Amino acid sequence: MITNFHTHTYRCKHASGTEEDYTAEAVRQGAAILGFSDHGPFPDKDYGLRMDYSELGNYINAINESQEKHKDEILLYKGLEIEYHPQYTEYYRSLTEQHGLDYLALGEHTYTTPDGEFHNIFFAQSTTDYIDYANAICRAIETGFFAFVAHPDVMFINTFEWDDCCDKASELIIDCAEKHNAVLEYNANGIRRNLRAYSDGIRYPYPHKKFWDMVKQTNIRVLVGSDCHCPEQIHDEYMRKAVQTAVQMGLNVIENIF
Numbered sequence: 001m002i003t004n005f006h007t008h009t010y011r012c013k014h015a016s017g018t019e020e021d022y023t024a025e026a027v028r029q030g031a032a033i034l035g036f037s038d039h040g041p042f043p044d045k046d047y048g049l050r051m052d053y054s055e056l057g058n059y060i061n062a063i064n065e066s067q068e069k070h071k072d073e074i075l076l077y078k079g080l081e082i083e084y085h086p087q088y089t090e091y092y093r094s095l096t097e098q099h100g101l102d103y104l105a106l107g108e109h110t111y112t113t114p115d116g117e118f119h120n121i122f123f124a125q126s127t128t129d130y131i132d133y134a135n136a137i138c139r140a141i142e143t144g145f146f147a148f149v150a151h152p153d154v155m156f157i158n159t160f161e162w163d164d165c166c167d168k169a170s171e172l173i174i175d176c177a178e179k180h181n182a183v184l185e186y187n188a189n190g191i192r193r194n195l196r197a198y199s200d201g202i203r204y205p206y207p208h209k210k211f212w213d214m215v216k217q218t219n220i221r222v223l224v225g226s227d228c229h230c231p232e233q234i235h236d237e238y239m240r241k242a243v244q245t246a247v248q249m250g251l252n253v254i255e256n257i258f
Ligand SMILES: [Zn+2]
Pocket: 008, 012, 014, 039, 229
């Protein structure tokens, strides 16, 4: 069964395609389920690279309309990919309870450090930042708001060589996910970003093999996500490679989060 729960739209301003474009393309590619998870807005502040808060209602309505139009062809779910910052607890709750979203994906691009500072993992200063990042993911998992953790190993996009902090940060995330029965996403967009020459070898920025070898030692459920930013990417060669790799590695791959 072809499914994908990590889908963006033009509303985040760095992807293309409407909700209807993705739905029609998913049907064409033979998908049974498509979950929308565009970059979620915050009500009081625009952190960039995401839809405007004023677009949230239009986004939800557009998915509902596509579902109605294609009700005999595909099952759609309404979600958002969003960062966890502790001050928004009530907001996360309202997204599902009031706005009617089916799920939230934890897409931790920015995070709150234990000292309460706002950081961006794409600009880590050293691998010690990975520990703060891992702890932020753990705090998020503990809330129970998130159906899965998108690209839990995205920190390895940074150029630092693997060291003890990388082991420790991976352990924190994996132990927490195991303890709370959380789902981790094996993200195809890291493969789409292509192989790069890092100082400790040629590899994808993510998924990082060392991280997933550690996940393999557990029974954690693993969802493969396309993280598509245009309709053609829903089940493209990178998504197929991600599924194939995750299955061949022996990860506990699931196709549906519901
Ligand atoms: Zn994006």
